[in-house]
Amino acid sequence: MKLSSRIPFRLALKQTPEQRSSSIDTYQRTMLHSNLLRLVARGGPKRLMSTATKLTTVEVNDKTGIATLTMNRPPVNSQNVQLLEDLQKSITEIENNKSRGLILTSAMSNVFSAGLDIHEMYNTNEERLRIVWTELQNAWIALYGSSLPTAAAINGHAPAGGCLLATACEYRVMVPNCRIGLNETQLGIIAPKWLMSGFLNVLPKRVAERALTQGRMFTTQEAFEVGLVDEIANSKEEALEKCSAFIGSFAKVNSLARGLTKLQFRAENIKEFEKIREKDVANFIALASRPEIQKDMGIYLENLKKKGKK
Numbered sequence: 001m002k003l004s005s006r007i008p009f010r011l012a013l014k015q016t017p018e019q020r021s022s023s024i025d026t027y028q029r030t031m032l033h034s035n036l037l038r039l040v041a042r043g044g045p046k047r048l049m050s051t052a053t054k055l056t057t058v059e060v061n062d063k064t065g066i067a068t069l070t071m072n073r074p075p076v077n078s079q080n081v082q083l084l085e086d087l088q089k090s091i092t093e094i095e096n097n098k099s100r101g102l103i104l105t106s107a108m109s110n111v112f113s114a115g116l117d118i119h120e121m122y123n124t125n126e127e128r129l130r131i132v133w134t135e136l137q138n139a140w141i142a143l144y145g146s147s148l149p150t151a152a153a154i155n156g157h158a159p160a161g162g163c164l165l166a167t168a169c170e171y172r173v174m175v176p177n178c179r180i181g182l183n184e185t186q187l188g189i190i191a192p193k194w195l196m197s198g199f200l201n202v203l204p205k206r207v208a209e210r211a212l213t214q215g216r217m218f219t220t221q222e223a224f225e226v227g228l229v230d231e232i233a234n235s236k237e238e239a240l241e242k243c244s245a246f247i248g249s250f251a252k253v254n255s256l257a258r259g260l261t262k263l264q265f266r267a268e269n270i271k272e273f274e275k276i277r278e279k280d281v282a283n284f285i286a287l288a289s290r291p292e293i294q295k296d297m298g299i300y301l302e303n304l305k306k307k308g309k310k
């Protein structure tokens, strides 16, 4: 069995519903095997790897063995299909290259990610909406379901899909004077349950409910106070260092035991997600196609553009 034979959750999309219903067990079995191989392989020399897809880059620190995955889609890392696909490729690459952990960050100076690219949802057709939502699901599950230690160095604003990626990670460090949150209700849309699961992992239910119903965007300080972010750093470099220190805290922990323990915590959310993912795509298409939602998106985009010109 090769290292690459690990079956990521996103491949479950290609399975029949019967196969998919047992995907957690299949996943855990294959992960157990690949993690055992990974442990055996760890004795060998570290490789410095730096590969690039178009909208993400991966760099592995040869001292720590930690991979930094950087999103690079100016001006605001809005998540179009290509960025979502590149994120998945980079996560797979990091999982296969024996890295000790993954840090997600942004190449932009003041934005981590602006969330889904609204242009991808506005004035488009059902097939495009299907692809956009499926790739968002795939990118989320690739990160949320990774057995590697994951951390987000949030070096800028992280609304909606930006917050989704950050909360899919196990640890978050954010720079001051930025905002993070799930603001979907402000756009007149409902965040599905899977999209809330990372948020619910880190916030008390009452705080999460209020924030989601208000579409609240937390300042860095507020996010730290409620536990949405774990630490505040004064710069991106410091955020990266703090993320590395978090991943380093597992150095003496058996990585197989660590990874499986993490996935046991996440298994229920993942199982629920696998059950509803196709219906969720259909719901998204139906919602995003509604004339009133399209109208709101158009207004939202216009306002964003006007704000940019001020």
Ligand SMILES: CCCCC/C=C/C(=O)SCCNC(=O)CCNC(=O)[C@H](O)C(C)(C)COP(=O)(O)OP(=O)(O)OC[C@H]1O[C@@H](n2cnc3c(N)ncnc32)[C@H](O)[C@@H]1OP(=O)(O)O
Pocket (backbone or CB within 6 Å): 075, 076, 078, 110, 111, 113, 114, 115, 116, 117, 118, 119, 121, 157, 159, 160, 161, 162, 183, 184, 189, 190, 191, 284, 287, 288, 293, 301, 304, 305, 306, 307, 308, 309
């Ligand atoms: C139907 C069901 C969907 C459910 C789930 C949806 C999830 C989502 O992720 S929806 C996206 C939600 N995102 C937002 O509401 C964020 C909107 N953006 C901002 O608040 C700000 O841009 C910022 C805080 C992220 C950054 O501010 P700033 O640095 O001042 O940059 P500008 O606002 O001037 O933006 C520059 C440029 O980028 C365009 N833009 C920003 N965000 C998006 C986006 N999400 N999609 C597409 N385009 C975006 C903005 O319009 C500007 O464009 P130009 O004026 O043409 O330069």
